[in-house]
Amino acid sequence: NAGVTxxxxxxxxxxxxxxxxxxxxxxxxxxxxxxxxxxxxxLKLIYYSVGAGITDKGEVPNGYNVSRSTTEDxxxxxxxxxxSQTSVYFCASSLPxxxxxxxxxxxxxxxx
Amino acid sequence: xxxxxxxxAVILREGEDAVINCSSSKAxxxxxxxxxxxxxxxxxLMILLKGGEQKxxxxxxxxxxxxxQQSSLYLTASQLSYSGTYFCGTExxxxxxxxxxxxxxxxxx
Numbered sequence: 547n548a549g550v551t552x553x554x555x556x557x558x559x560x561x562x563x564x565x566x567x568x569x570x571x572x573x574x575x576x577x578x579x580x581x582x583x584x585x586x587x588x589l590k591l592i593y594y595s596v597g598a599g600i601t602d603k604g605e606v607p608n609g610y611n612v613s614r615s616t617t618e619d620x621x622x623x624x625x626x627x628x629x630s631q632t633s634v635y636f637c638a639s640s641l642p643x644x645x646x647x648x649x650x651x652x653x654x655x656x657x658x
Numbered sequence: 659x660x661x662x663x664x665x666x667a668v669i670l671r672e673g674e675d676a677v678i679n680c681s682s683s684k685a686x687x688x689x690x691x692x693x694x695x696x697x698x699x700x701x702x703l704m705i706l707l708k709g710g711e712q713k714x715x716x717x718x719x720x721x722x723x724x725x726x727q728q729s730s731l732y733l734t735a736s737q738l739s740y741s742g743t744y745f746c747g748t749e750x751x752x753x754x755x756x757x758x759x760x761x762x763x764x765x766x767x
Binding site for chain 1: 660687688690692698699700701702704705707745747749751754755756757758759760
């Protein structure tokens with residue numbers, strides 16, 4: 547099993563550009579999450595989904611959008627990139643509440 | 659609300675023990691523990707559920723005090739491979755994980 551796969555691993559964006567961070571999992575997990583981690587900090591929840599067609603905001607959703615059309619995929623869209631969005635982005639998945647999360651390897655994004 | 663972890667950092671010599679604490683002001687359903695190596699993704703260690711028993715495997719174990727909404731991670735006879743940043747994540751029932759700021763653990767030979 548591949549687990550949770552994120553692409554790309556690295557990306558540099560110019561201010562105002564847009565991009566989509568891809569996340570796919572092959573564990574048939576209903577729950578999926580996007581977190582961002584700033585240098586030396588903990589993880590902040592951006593968006594999460596409890597199943598296909600269902601998404602909800604986390605702690606820091608501004609500037610981001612998500613969609614969940616299938617169980618496997620949970621892409622994160624950045625519109626009008628800003629320097630404050632420079633961070634490492636982690637996608638994770640899990641079974642319903644009370645189980646551990648499996649994280650992808652992360653996308654390191656720099657906005658210049 | 660973000661759980662509070664302590665200490666912020668700890669340095670050990672191989673073979674020494676360490677305790678990392680995590681506390682919340684919310685009524686919790688579960689507490690998760692993760693370890694993250696530099697430049698890598700967090701890796702799940704264990705989960706403590708409300709009403710559950712103390713968890714552990716090998717030399718890493720954890721407890722959950724439901725009355726105080728506190729959890730502790732115990733690392734005994736530390737090894738070089740234990741180095742990394744440890745995060746607790748707290749879950750209110752039916753809600754998503756909120757992570758603490760992390761505890762940096764460094765094990766020296």
